[in-house]
Amino acid sequence: MDSRVRLSRRSVLKLFGLAPLVAACDLGGASPGGGERPDDDAPDVIVHEPPPVDVDHPDNLQAAMDLILPAERDATGALVSPGAVEARAMDVLRLADLLPLTTSLGLLPPRVVDALPPGDTSLALAIDATLNALAAEERPFTEFRELPRDLRERALVRGFDDDATEPLLTVLRAACMLAFLGAVTNDVGLVAIGFPPFEDPAHGVVVSGYPRLVGAAAPLDLATTDRADLVAWAAAGQLDDYTFDRAPDPTPGDDLAAVLDAHGDLL
């Protein structure tokens, strides 16, 4: 028997003085019959992600970000693989254009934007309050960041599953994804999942097709590099650019003369 104090989500939100948020986040049709959904109807939460090594977080938002895309640390607490916090998701969350940006990218469906609190309520403040409200369901009068990791995760799972809190948490997730995979401020997220790094991470420059010597960080300066050297390096496999001087082999029997004109347009 779960010994948690069982408060309804809306009660918790009201407890924290966020009654307007309750109304604003109440999606039409999301709660059949218009009544509160009893907690007994909530799905069982399966926590299946044992944390590598937990760390203290300075605030609730970063504690949640570290669950959405976690950093991975070794036994000493040293960073092994960065997460959303290291990708500076906090900076992304504070962007003035975050909502139109994430909406235009498809990270936020219009229904989420429609359900967000009206007016100029700070998203960060609203998410922070939501996280505390979710935390209170686990341990009353305990901040989200103060919960053990497994309880934080359980609270977050419930938050994503709750029609009232899901829109704000979806914004938080969008900020994490944008920072981590969109490389808004750095490329640590991309590198963490196996993509090649930016050529010029300091300035966010991403290029391709300019050869480097294998193992070298910077592309060759083609203005000063002798073409004969390039050819020799390519022949010796020392050039990382496999496109150099390489045309695809023709495909026997696939005659495109009846499909394409001389300019490369379909006939």
Add this chain to the structure above:
Amino acid sequence: MNVVHSDVVIVGSGFGGAVLAARLGEHVRDALPGRTVLVVEKGGDHTGAFDPSAPAPDHEPLNAQGNHFRQSLAPAYLARVAEVATDTAGALADGAPTLNVLAGVGLGGGSNVYAGVSLRAPTVAFAQTDPAGRRRWPARYSRAALDPLYARVEAELRVTRLAWTDAGGAIPRWQLATKRDLVFAEGCRRIGATAVPLKLAAYDDANEGWWSQGQRFRGRQNLTMNYLARAKAAGVRFQADSEVDRVAPGGDLGGYVLTGTDRRGGVERPFEIHARVVVVAGGAVGSTALLLRSEDDFTGARALDQGRERVGARVLGRHLSGNGDYGVTGVVGDDLGLDVETYKSKPIGSMCPSFFREHGFLVLPFYAEPLYLALGRISTLQRPERPTALGRWSTGPAVGERDWGLAYKRRLARFGGRMLSMGCLALDASEGEIRLGANDRAEVRWPVTDPATEARWSAAADVMRRIYEALGGEMFLDGYRKDGTVNTSHPLGGCRMAERPEDGVVDPFGESFGNKNLFVVDGAIIPSSLAANPSLTVAAVAESIADALVAGQGTEALASRLA
């Protein structure tokens, strides 16, 4: 209330509006002194951001290639140049097919977000017929008729065909296809097909970083660098950050009055524009939505939807094509030893036309920011047995999985440098619809997929799967297969042109049936899918209409209309 008068008003500045602005602006300057042309654009004016002659700020150091090209996913910038239209009701109903449309906003319209691919539409595209057997395109349009106009647009946009090699140094490196294209070509070769380099509206553009959605470099040809610059030089006035809500007959000049909201300077003010000639050019979704909002002011013989008026069959908002867009993402095998670098360099550099004759589709490898892994537009992490959960907007984790957390992060790492995205452009049956939703917001729908379209997509998906497998990898299905969701960046139609009023919203010159001097000239009037990226065709059709208006050939001359 800000009240403006102009003889000609063009609403929108994409591939239709920009061409009209340049050509009619030059005509007015040269032959109709005293007359005025005004372009009204919903989004902002990013002209300075694209200006190749603008000096780079001192505080921006040169990059490794010695120029100032920067990564273009700068959020503050991207938020201003792209928007998504969708089917909100469908998105809330699990299992219902939905449609998502990506469009560019701001001065330059679709050129703010396009990939620069500039292909002429194939002959067969113009020969398509509707279910009644009638040709979808008016008789004056064919590939042969448009070829001279295609050539004109290509010159204006500096369209260049890429190459596989630099031919011993004879071809500049910026003109080469990318690493991604070489991997794709190898996959095509392994299944007996052939990849060829593409034509791009680009010049000196290899180093610009993220190419995909919005960019601040001189490489890809944004319309502000050519047609719109030409219009400005001719004296055309521009009013950005001003959204037209409605157009109605009347006004001080005896033509039309447009009402809307001016958001310049961050302050909202209502405006009224009085015009003799109005060209609606807000893109397939934008133009159609504007006419739908304005319908009540046009009745009887002036009804904007003569199909509904005459035969009870609605045409306004119908016949929306997604141009057969169908994208998937997957991984290639390790055995290649090649890093795909899927998110670098040119967005698209090659295509495989081997299946076009038999099946009516092209396959292209395209840029994909790793961010796509988290987007619903290409649902990369979806498993074939469960293509969508909530569908469309998230990666739709499989049962028991989440789209966040450590396990999710580790799933992302499976893609890494081996990620490769592909898509097809195909002939479809223009199955989509546009209508107004809450707050008069445009809603797009894809109620049902025509069996012929379904067959093409199935064949294309099979080809793409074979390419992945030939490369030792695996294709991850997108959200379409089970739920019927369609994602497109190439919307066409909604105000299709036709020979007869009951078949379309505008005549072959883009003029409203029953409403003289009210035109629609953009992707909204294109009456069929093209199976090729549409920017060049939209611009060529606009050139054709501009020619007719200037010369008075086939339609009344602009000079006469303004007399």
